[in-house]
């Protein structure tokens with residue numbers, strides 16, 4: 001009897017110690033924005049604890065870091081950024097925090113798109129690579145590689161999670177292609193607040209126009225807006241959308257001026273909060289594709 005109770009005590013202690021070691025031993029990850037938080041959580045599952053600096057429905061283009069954000073980075077073992085100029089504040093923030101750990105740029109290996117710059121006549125890199133699900137395959141593999149470097153014991157698990165998610169992404173891509181194929185090519189035209197859907201448009205064969213460029217920061221020119229309004233009228237574009245993370249009075253005004261009814265807002269540069277329809281990357285994409293197809297049907 002004594003031996004059994006001793007054994008049970010030892011077992012209880014073992015379970016307790018392991019549980020607390022696991023909680024304390026989670027890899028601490030900070031991502032720049034919510035989409036990356038979801039991807040790291042998918043790959044890392046219960047081996048990671050992930051925080052995003054720019055949360056759901058928030059705009060990374062105009063984000064202003066506070067000292068608490070620097071502290072968050074310093075407490076991390078891994079920092080994950082999008083790159084391609086999406087978070088211009090990130091390098092400075094990492095440096096000022098004193099963080100010396102690993103930084104993974106999730107978009108590494110992506111073929112970057114460029115767009116004519118708003119001013120100066122040059123070109124700008126389009127950072128919104130995650131709007132093409134085939135790019136996100138690279139994102140999750142980069143994340144798995146980064147986590148494996150820090151936590152080699154979990155490498156096989158990270159790889160398995162990443163590859164099963166890649167299969168999900170490929171399914172999503174096939175489904176999205178089928179949905180968009182239901183719209184005749186000349187009708188595949190959409191207006192959004194800013195140029196967040198260039199990769200989406202290039203991949204799925206949809207023309208996306210916006211009064212604002214690749215950042216929500218720059219003010220659109222009156223000339224540009226007038227040209228867009230003419231184009232909407234001439235080409236009878238009815239698919240006009242707001243975005244979840246930018247409050248664009250301009251697009252509302254454009255819709256009013258052209259007599260177009262706005263579609264439900266798209267998820268552009270952020271996930272939604274957990275109670276809405278874009279709480280994960282896969283949900284975000286399914287929702288956007290449905291909303292865009294509904295909008296283009298009216299063109």
Ligand SMILES: [Zn+2]
Nearest residue numbers: 196214215269
């Ligand atoms: Zn953007």
